[in-house]
Amino acid sequence: MDFMNTIGGALNTLGKNQNIPFDKLFTSDFMTKYTNVNTLEELLKKCNIANVDEIEKHLDLLNGKIQQFTKFSSWKEMLDAATKDFLKNKATNLFK
Template structure:
């Protein structure tokens, strides 16, 4: 079952946030560089946390996501991973 997760991001040159698919923010090159997974979906599936949809993802306690991020990535928290991915996404989008 495919898991589609999105988030709203306000890029520096925009006045309104835009809806962005996490598969774009956490693209294959990012996932390969910083995790042991090829896709964000595989990363979520590998966590063994019950994340089947957007609602499950949003309801997940950040402490659980932080623990999984520390175990499966080069980051110390979910926020650090998200910030790094977002920065790279914005840089790529502005090229």
């Protein structure tokens, strides 16, 4: 398989609106690099949010805590950064 087919296939797979589990996005490396907590669960606990299914319901509260405990200004910004890191790592691993 040539380089362009490999890249095209990987991007096609990643671009199919796959649901990436939060534990794959918010790795310990990501959380250590960008936040003052070790895990997403720890961040949610500081917000009195029981689990990831409750995030949308408590978005305003979470956004305030995101500013307090992370290098991001909002949940969306943090989620976007985690997604970019995940995709970058996936692309890098294609060539190992």
